[in-house]
Amino acid sequence: MPTLNFKGKPFVQNYHLSAPYHELIPKKDKGLSDKPKLDDNLIVHGDNLKALKALLPTYAGKVKCIYIDPPYNTGNENWVYNDNVNSPMIQDWLGKVVDRDDLTRHDKWLCMMMPRLKLLREMLQDDGSIFVSIDDNEDHHLRMLLDEVFGEDNFVATIGWQKKFSRQSDAKWFSDTYEFILVYARKKESWKLNLLPRTETQNARYTNKNNDPRGPWSPDNLVVKTYSADYDYPIKTPGGRTVTPPSGFCWRVSKQRFEELVEENRIWFGETGNNVPRLKRFLSEVQEGLVPITLWLRDFAGDTQEAVREVKNLLQTEKFDSPKPVKLLTRILEVATDKNSIILDSYAGSGTTAQAVLALNKEDGGNRRFILVECEDYADKITAERVRRVIRGVPKAKDEDLKKGLGGTFSYFELGKPIEASGILSGKNLPSYLELARYVFYTATGQDFDEKKLDEKRSFIGQTKEREVYLIYKPDVEYLKKTALTLDAARSLGPLNGKRRLVFAPAKYLDQDQLAQFRIDFSQLPFEIYKLAG
Numbered sequence: 278m279p280t281l282n283f284k285g286k287p288f289v290q291n292y293h294l295s296a297p298y299h300e301l302i303p304k305k306d307k308g309l310s311d312k313p314k315l316d317d318n319l320i321v322h323g324d325n326l327k328a329l330k331a332l333l334p335t336y337a338g339k340v341k342c343i344y345i346d347p348p349y350n351t352g353n354e355n356w357v358y359n360d361n362v363n364s365p366m367i368q369d370w371l372g373k374v375v376d377r378d379d380l381t382r383h384d385k386w387l388c389m390m391m392p393r394l395k396l397l398r399e400m401l402q403d404d405g406s407i408f409v410s411i412d413d414n415e416d417h418h419l420r421m422l423l424d425e426v427f428g429e430d431n432f433v434a435t436i437g438w439q440k441k442f443s444r445q446s447d448a449k450w451f452s453d454t455y456e457f458i459l460v461y462a463r464k465k466e467s468w469k470l471n472l473l474p475r476t477e478t479q480n481a482r483y484t485n486k487n488n489d490p491r492g493p494w495s496p497d498n499l500v501v502k503t504y505s506a507d508y509d510y511p512i513k514t515p516g517g518r519t520v521t522p523p524s525g526f527c528w529r530v531s532k533q534r535f536e537e538l539v540e541e542n543r544i545w546f547g548e549t550g551n552n553v554p555r556l557k558r559f560l561s562e563v564q565e566g567l568v569p570i571t572l573w574l575r576d577f578a579g580d581t582q583e584a585v586r587e588v589k590n591l592l593q594t595e596k597f598d599s600p601k602p603v604k605l606l607t608r609i610l611e612v613a614t615d616k617n618s619i620i621l622d623s624y625a626g627s628g629t630t631a632q633a634v635l636a637l638n639k640e641d642g643g644n645r646r647f648i649l650v651e652c653e654d655y656a657d658k659i660t661a662e663r664v665r666r667v668i669r670g671v672p673k674a675k676d677e678d679l680k681k682g683l684g685g686t687f688s689y690f691e692l693g694k695p696i697e698a699s700g701i702l703s704g705k706n707l708p709s710y711l712e713l714a715r716y717v718f719y720t721a722t723g724q725d726f727d728e729k730k731l732d733e734k735r736s737f738i739g740q741t742k743e744r745e746v747y748l749i750y751k752p753d754v755e756y757l758k759k760t761a762l763t764l765d766a767a768r769s770l771g772p773l774n775g776k777r778r779l780v781f782a783p784a785k786y787l788d789q790d791q792l793a794q795f796r797i798d799f800s801q802l803p804f805e806i807y808k809l810a811g
């Protein structure tokens with residue numbers, strides 16, 4: 278497979294593995310939940326590389342649908358957010374990771390995207406998918422990068438979205454009216470697209486001109502182009518006219534099948550009984566829904582103007598220049614999620630994805646959940662504020678549901694310190710028990726950490742099919758200096774239940790026989806955290 282090369286690639290292609298894990302700090306006053314928790318709807322304020330890494334222990338393999346709308350790299354720096362890779366945050370990150378100064382704008386953008394896409398892929402369920410908005414600036418690079426990260430066989434489609442209706446008369450060349458949404462499945466063979474609900478307009482095409490007891494129907498063409506002499510025969514209409522297919526065409530069915538269809542009253546010869554015959558397609562027999570097409574016009578999926586209006590109506594004073602319309606996100610959710618899906622948007626902006634999730638849940642009684650990540654300071658004032666308002670209700674909204682409030686909760690988190698083995702060793706920036714437990718459990722077992730199973734008193738942090746995992750730790754240097762896995766501590770792990778026990782502690786005072794007696798595999802903090810990983 279041809280692959281894309283860009284400067285900096287060797288430095289970033291495995292960066293997602295070595296990027297440090299950061300603590301997630303709950304901010305109760307910014308969320309709308311009694312108790313902030315990770316299995317709630319989430320808004321995380323911070324760089325998405327760090328945020329995704331921090332969410333990985335809880336959400337790896339759990340997300341059904343990812344929508345991202347990353348900076349398009351237009352070079353336009355006058356927006357509320359920097360639409361290019363020269364933002365101080367990305368510059369700083371590139372400096373640390375890539376450390377070379379001959380990168381072009383496109384190299385930088387690709388360096389920024391690659392590790393993030395790799396983390397996003399790890400978040401997806403086997404039957405999950407990712408939808409990525411993009412325009413001409415990076416579309417061609419992105420397609421190749423996605424081929425590399427997700428596998429070219431998992432490419433599903435490029436959707437063309439009509440972002441603008443009116444012509445821009447001052448455009449230098451073409452006035453661009455659409456952009457793209459690239460769709461990839463995690464594993465295409467396990468992925469199924471939902472059919473779209475039929476609309477009233479589509480159903481209105483079905484009428485019942487002859488009061489057929491089978492209900493409304495629509496006349497369909499009986500003539501086809503793929504010629505077969507067997508299907509080319511004269512038909513006598515009830516009014517006495519003889520009709521034949523136009524030259525080079527034939528009927529869709531054989532003579533015998535045609536006669537059966539007439540018997541079944543499935544052929545329509547028009548009001549007079551003298552028209553060219555048509556096939557009656559009954560509404561009750563057409564598919565439950567419609568196969569989505571790849572051209573999404575504004576009637577179907579909204580446009581940019583509509584999106585700007587939506588944000589303005591909701592936030593009044595706050596300005597956000599490049600939102601997507603709720604309708605566009607709703608379409609994506611309709612085709613790519615079910616009622617219990619988790620949806621991730623790691624370039625959240627004004628939080629459109631959250632509103633679409635809450636609105637669709639309200640409409641169809643679903644329990645979808647969203648995870649949003651936004652790095653800019655407006656994560657609270659714009660992203661979370663929009664979500665708070667749509668949950669509580671927007672008095673001036675035209676939409677009745679929105680007026681009353683869509684309901685729901687969300688928890689707001691910020692990124693804390695990185696958890697680094699060297700930090701534990703030096704006693705600086707020690708993570709909390711919960712944070713280290715989440716990190717250790719996931720890194721050592723590769724499985725999801727469940728906070729509810731944690732029992733700090735027993736040092737128990739979770740179990741897999743084969744082993745129980747224990748962590749003897751406190752964020753206190755003095756405690757760590759003098760604490761070890763002792764005989765008493767081994768006894769206090771409780772009765773053996775056939776599983777091996779993986780115990781993390783700063784030291785051990787047990788010999789190999791004693792470890793074997795208690796079926797303990799010992800891992801010394803901090804360096805052996807990785808012992809069983811990968």
Ligand SMILES: C[S@@+](CC[C@H](N)C(=O)[O-])C[C@H]1O[C@@H](n2cnc3c(N)ncnc32)[C@H](O)[C@@H]1O
Pocket residue numbers: 323324325326346347348358359599600601602623624625626627628629630650651652653
């Ligand atoms: C085009 S906007 C997304 C708009 C969004 N779809 C909406 O409807 O409002 C891109 C957003 O991604 C954010 N962003 C860019 N780089 C990021 C990063 N590394 N981590 C988190 N957010 C990032 C920007 O601050 C900006 O708000």
